[in-house]
Amino acid sequence: MAGTAARGCAGAWRRAWRRPGPCAAPRAQRAAACSARGGAVPAGHSGLAPWVPVVGLEVHAQISSNSKLFSGSQVQFAAPPNSLVSFFDASLPGTLPVLNRRCVEAAVMTGLALNCSINKKSLFDRKHYFYADLPAGYQITQQRVPIAVNGSLSYSLCINNKMSQMVTKTVRIKQIQLEQDSGKSLHDDTRSQTLVDLNRAGVGLMEVVMEPDMCCGEEAAAAVRELQLILQTLGSSQAVMAEGQLRVDANVSVHHSGEPYGVRTELKNINSLRFLAKAVDYEIQRQIEELENGGIILNETRVFDSKLGCTVPLRDKEGKQDYRFMPEPNLPPLILYDAKSLPANMNHQQVINIDWIHERLPDLPSVKREKLVEQYGILPEHSFTLMNEDGLAEFFENVVKQTQMKPKKVIGWILKDLLGYLKEHSLTVKESPVSSYLLADLLNLLEKKEISSTAAKQVLAELWKGEGKTALEIVKEQKLQLLQDQKELEQICQAVIDRQENEVMAIKAGNRKVLNKLIGLVQRETQGRSSPVLVKQLLEKKLSE
Amino acid sequence: MRALPLGRWVRAWRGPPRGLRGLSAHRDPPQKVSVEVLDHLEHLALVDFRDAEGVERLQKAIEFADQLHEVNTDGVEPMDSVLEDRCLYLREDDVTEGNCTKELLENAREKVEEYFVAPPGNIPLPKLEERETFLQGS
Numbered sequence: 133m134a135g136t137a138a139r140g141c142a143g144a145w146r147r148a149w150r151r152p153g154p155c156a157a158p159r160a161q162r163a164a165a166c167s168a169r170g171g172a173v174p175a176g177h178s179g180l181a182p183w184v185p186v187v188g189l190e191v192h193a194q195i196s197s198n199s200k201l202f203s204g205s206q207v208q209f210a211a212p213p214n215s216l217v218s219f220f221d222a223s224l225p226g227t228l229p230v231l232n233r234r235c236v237e238a239a240v241m242t243g244l245a246l247n248c249s250i251n252k253k254s255l256f257d258r259k260h261y262f263y264a265d266l267p268a269g270y271q272i273t274q275q276r277v278p279i280a281v282n283g284s285l286s287y288s289l290c291i292n293n294k295m296s297q298m299v300t301k302t303v304r305i306k307q308i309q310l311e312q313d314s315g316k317s318l319h320d321d322t323r324s325q326t327l328v329d330l331n332r333a334g335v336g337l338m339e340v341v342m343e344p345d346m347c348c349g350e351e352a353a354a355a356v357r358e359l360q361l362i363l364q365t366l367g368s369s370q371a372v373m374a375e376g377q378l379r380v381d382a383n384v385s386v387h388h389s390g391e392p393y394g395v396r397t398e399l400k401n402i403n404s405l406r407f408l409a410k411a412v413d414y415e416i417q418r419q420i421e422e423l424e425n426g427g428i429i430l431n432e433t434r435v436f437d438s439k440l441g442c443t444v445p446l447r448d449k450e451g452k453q454d455y456r457f458m459p460e461p462n463l464p465p466l467i468l469y470d471a472k473s474l475p476a477n478m479n480h481q482q483v484i485n486i487d488w489i490h491e492r493l494p495d496l497p498s499v500k501r502e503k504l505v506e507q508y509g510i511l512p513e514h515s516f517t518l519m520n521e522d523g524l525a526e527f528f529e530n531v532v533k534q535t536q537m538k539p540k541k542v543i544g545w546i547l548k549d550l551l552g553y554l555k556e557h558s559l560t561v562k563e564s565p566v567s568s569y570l571l572a573d574l575l576n577l578l579e580k581k582e583i584s585s586t587a588a589k590q591v592l593a594e595l596w597k598g599e600g601k602t603a604l605e606i607v608k609e610q611k612l613q614l615l616q617d618q619k620e621l622e623q624i625c626q627a628v629i630d631r632q633e634n635e636v637m638a639i640k641a642g643n644r645k646v647l648n649k650l651i652g653l654v655q656r657e658t659q660g661r662s663s664p665v666l667v668k669q670l671l672e673k674k675l676s677e
Numbered sequence: 678m679r680a681l682p683l684g685r686w687v688r689a690w691r692g693p694p695r696g697l698r699g700l701s702a703h704r705d706p707p708q709k710v711s712v713e714v715l716d717h718l719e720h721l722a723l724v725d726f727r728d729a730e731g732v733e734r735l736q737k738a739i740e741f742a743d744q745l746h747e748v749n750t751d752g753v754e755p756m757d758s759v760l761e762d763r764c765l766y767l768r769e770d771d772v773t774e775g776n777c778t779k780e781l782l783e784n785a786r787e788k789v790e791e792y793f794v795a796p797p798g799n800i801p802l803p804k805l806e807e808r809e810t811f812l813q814g815s
Contacts, residue, residue, distance in 0.1 A: 206772040
């Protein structure tokens with residue numbers, strides 16, 4: 133996931149999709165670049181002006197709360213069907229919505245974190261459409277005046293594959309609104325029926341609408357990743373895509389630079405960041421090819437098929453939906469206050485103070501990244517990777533606390549060795565068999581020059597097995613300690629020099645590279661227990677005598 | 678202030694509603710509802726106008742509502758709920774409901790292992806040409 137989120141659009145629209153089958157794969161005649169700078173894609177064989185892809189996102193984040201938005205039934209991921217459903221959720225007559233305070237606070241926090249203006253007065257509306265998992269026949273949402281508007285989200289992107297050059301981009305947030313989630317439909321095609329579970333019906337959602345400021349799949353994925361991190365930091369949503377707590381719909385269109393926007397298609401059923409990037413890129417490619425071949429783009433909804441790697445039209449949606457929005461008659465306007473407008477005589481529990489919430493916002497990921505760079509002297513790219521992996525920043529800080537090794541050196545061990553192992557074995561930081569304590573212990577041995585760095589890597593490999601041994605125990609077991617006896621080392625160096633007459637002559641004649649061979653021989657003699665730096669020093673000293 | 682002060686109301690009001698029998702010379706001709714709109718409404722709201730009387734009833738309802746256009750509402754904010762001055766009650770985030778699966782499923786005509794059963798996806802109303810409806814003749 134780190135790779136997908138971080139790598140920028142310097143990548144080409146390659147001929148990756150050469151697959152036969154129902155998804156006729158579009159073929160880019162020429163590799164094109166959606167550059168992180170311009171976003172334009174050079175045209176194919178038609179030779180026209182470059183294509184500008186436009187991507188906008190609608191993200192639905194499930195609010196992390198105990199009970200639902202308008203009722204007191206529980207919010208929980210897996211539960212027996214229809215066990216977390218109240219009479220209101222089932223839309224039985226005579227029930228009314230009662231707004232959950234926590235959901236409002238979550239939306240305000242999110243709005244503030246995304247630099248939005250919070251509307252002190254927002255309204256609820258009904259959006260009508262028929263579907264089996266929407267028992268009321270309408271969804272309560274905020275179409276006219278949502279709770280937060282006009283914000284921005286900044287995210288970072290790598291513009292080359294080596295993660296060494298990061299660029300910051302911004303996408304405007306049009307609005308954030310509170311709305312109800314629908315129930316779940318399980319399609320049983322064999323018996324031609326749908327099974328409906330209303331456990332999810334009525335759960336609070338924050339819909340974050342982003343303006344079409346993005347130009348490719350990588351940008352979309354990076355923006356969503358950053359939003360995910362922000363939501364998780366705030367605690368307003370756990371934002372786990374796999375559990376449906378974060379759902380993304382993408383709107384994609386292409387046009388020629390200078391001309392009006394093209395017809396857009398809506399992409400649904402995207403279950404991960406990786407598929408989001410793929411779906412968007414595929415759709416851009418498909419639209420370009422369609423238009424270059426003289427076709428037109430229909431304003432339709434398409435679904436991403438992850439197995440085939442392409443988008444297909446959604447059959448169920450017939451024509452444009454008319455939602456017949458109307459004000460929700462059972463809910464008065466939602467009024468929020470700040471320090472200035474705080475009413476004197478109101479019950480505290482009934483008052484939501486925007487300023488109070490603002491003061492208590494935790495450090496956002498971007499702030500934490502900067503702090504890591506400042507405090508530990510690591511590079512922004514390192515800080516980005518630390519924050520991108522759940523628990524890694526904490527692990528790193530714990531190791532630094534427990535070791536004398538400088539943070540700049542520790543970071544290498546964390547990002548290359550530790551993270552490398554974790555990725556290889558598909559483990560999260562929490563599941564790491566090597567704790568921060570064990571790693572710090574190992575790094576201390578290295579820092580005190582009791583072992584070489586090659587030996588340290590060997591020890592880490594052993595620690596990884598999680599057999600409960602400490603670094604020191606492994607060092608003793610495998611006899612990896614560095615030779616501390618300088619005299620013994622000098623003797624070995626001398627012996628090697630005496631043996632390798634030809635090499636010595638070559639070095640004295642000016643061929644310094646041969647020195648490495650001698651160092652290698654000394655290493656072999658000492659079974660890797662000598663510090664290459666020290667050996668080099670000794671050899672050089674002896675050879676110059 | 679939502680409602681117009683009485684004086685302005687009297688000035689803006691061009692006269693009492695004439696009822697549905699006579700047409701005032703000042704009023705715009707009543708909007709006729711086209712077959713396309715009727716068909717669209719039948720799709721959206723799943724109502725069935727059934728016969729000429731049903732459509733006529735709708736027509737009269739629209740004319741009745743059109744009287745609202747006689748009031749000058751320039752500069753007046755629309756009121757969409759008489760509840761607008763009430764306080765929206767905020768509930769604490771506690772679990773107080775749910776766990777009544779049996780009760781909820783009591784009225785379900787069909788159920789499968791505690792799931793409600795529904796037809797597979799929306800069954801769209803057939804197009805105007807393809808269904809038997811009064812509207813076809815219009």
